[in-house]
Amino acid sequence: MRQLTILLALFIIPNMGWSQVGDTPKSKPLKIEVANKKDEQGKEQKGTALRMPDIVGNKPEINFKDSLAGKKPIKMYPDRELVQAGTGMKIDPKVGPRENEKEGSKNYFGDMYLGEVKSNGKFVGVVCRDHEYVDGDRVRIYLNGDVIDPNVMLSGTFKGINVDLKKGFNRLEFEALNEGSSSPNTAQVDVYDDQGQLIYSNKWLLSAKSKASLIITKE
Template sequence: MRLNFLLICLIGLSLSSYAQIEIPRSTNTGSILKAEESKNSGFPILKSQETETESRFLKDKPRTIDLKEKANGLMTAGDVIAEKWTKDKEAREEFKHDQSLGNVVTQGKFVEVYCRDHEYVDGDKVQIIINGQLVVSSITLGAGFQPVLVNLQDGFNSIEFVALNQGSSGPNTAELRVISEKGEQIAKKEWNLLTGAKAQLIVVKN
């Protein structure tokens, strides 16, 4: 009888000491999850408090158009063919005179100048003079844009396009676009010149 009593006491003491052992608590300090009820199923959906408040796609700035990658500047192949068959304007007396393409202002160290024959592609040629120095002695204007890098000096910068010929029809015709150091288009101009006349663009660097 005593033996049974001792066994019962030992078992009771063992259970009491086991119950006093503490279970380790988690020290995880990660993000807190909140439960929100789904409108469709009625079941809770766990969402983190650390979700982004703005999509990364909204943070990305739109990419500027690079005329070097697509020389025709958003023109389709059909547009190019159509323009090749367009007639030039008739040569006029006013095209004998030099033309001013106006002024543009930038804070960059350089600009990229792109020019092309935007009417009938008939072999128009021009000479490019920058700040009084001959930079391009002769360039034939095609349907696609041709780039010229212009390093700017502080203040006024003169870019002149001298018509070397009139091609096979009409005046010397061209479309000019100026792209800033940041890749933004800051000017879009056109000229119609007879042989020997020039078009001048002034770029002001602040």
């Protein structure tokens, strides 16, 4: 009996030690590799990483000139309707006498003789106004070569002065100082005797520096 017990002990004890050794967890070494391996020539291998398109470095070259060459522009309407506003219009921004208004041209208004009138009164009243568009026309009035009013601005209403008469011929002259904003210088002139009666009326068209003359005779 004792021998049987010894045999069982010899059989069980090694098995218990073997089971304890087999239950012990085994450690596995962690393998760490370089992210970008290098090949034999020393170049990095990037593997199969996701490749994004390079939108900064690779810029496509577009030749707009060549792309439009040979192409006709799109037109919404026929050519006969595509006319620029103001086509054919001539605009003259200048105010006053035009460059082509020279003596001898059809747009030049030279000196005028308004005629002769008789009056035996002590004086006459001479008035004038712009009978067309009021555009800033101005005149200078002379009597026998002497200035009696240096600057009369013609408006829509009559303006004037009294002129003393001497025996014989009294020559009145109206010089156009400008032509206003609309050529020429235009005016209506009326003459009244010392009794307030209208004895003369006329109109003139003058270019700048031209004169209209009127003779008043006193016997």
